[in-house]
Amino acid sequence: MANESNDPKYTYYEEVYKAFLNTIDSYDLPRLDDDELADVLYGYMDAGRLVFSTYIAKDFMDDDPENKRFNFKMTRIEITLLAQAMKLEWVREHLNSEELMRKAIGDRDYTTVQGYQYIDRLQNMEKQLSREITTQINRLEYSNSELYGEMK
Template sequence: MANESNDPKYTYYEEVYKVFLNTVDSYDFAQMDDDELESVLYGYMDSGRLLFSTYIAKDFMDDDPENKRFNFKMTRVEIALLAQAMKLEWVREHLNSEELMRKAIGDRDFNTVQGYQYLDRLQTMEKQLSREITAQINRLEYSNPELYGEMK
C-alpha cells in the first residue's frame, strides 16, 4: 500500500487505515486479499466520515478516490478521530450481524451460547465510541482559533 511519492500536502487513505487496523482485532482482515481489504476499509471510512458532516474546519467528503487521498492534510488528532469513526462502523456491523444471529437461532439458544454477553459488549462499545467521537469533534472545533478566534 505504501507509496513513496505521497504528497505531504494531503492525507492518504492508508494513513487512516493503519490507525484503524491497530485498534481492532479481526481475523477477517487477514483472510482478505488486498483489493477486498481496501474495499472494506474504504466502506468503513466512507461511512465513518459522515460523522464529520457538521465539522466546520475541514470537509471530510472532499477526497480523491482515484489517488486514494483526501484533498487536504489532516492533523494526527483528525486521523485518529476518523479511525475511531471507522471502528464505530466496524462495531455497528458486528452488532447488526450478532442481532441477526440472535433472531435466526432464537433468544434462548443465543443466550445458551453466551452470545448475549458479546452483544452487550458491542452495544456498550458502540455507545461509548459515539459519545467520544462527538465530544472530540466539539473539542476540536471550539479550540480552533481560525473558526472562533481566541476564546478567553
C-alpha cells in the same frame, strides 16, 4: 502501503487505515484479498467520515478515490478520530450481525451458544465510541482559534 510518491500536502487513505487497524482485533479482515480489503476499509471510512458532516475546519467528503487520498492534510487527531469513526462502523456491523444471528437461531439457543454478554459489550462500545467522537470533534472545533477567534 504508502509509496515514495505520496505528496505531503495530502492525507492518504493508508494512514487512516493503519490507525483503524491498530484499534481492532479481526479474524475476518486478514482473510480478504487486497482488493476486498481495500473495498471494506473504504466502506468503513466512507461511513465513518459522516461524523464530520458538521465539522467546520475541513470537508471530509473532499477526497480523491483514484489517488486514494483526501484533498487536504489531516492533523494527527483528525486521523485518530476518523479511525475511531471507522471502528464505530465496524462495531455497528458486528452488532447487527450478532443480532441477526440471535434472531436466526432463537434467543434460548443464542444464549446457550454465545450469551448476551457479547451483544451488551458491543452496544456499550458503540455508545462509548459515539460519545468520545462527538466530544473530541466539539473540542477540536472550539479550540480552533482560526474558526472562532480567541474565546475569552
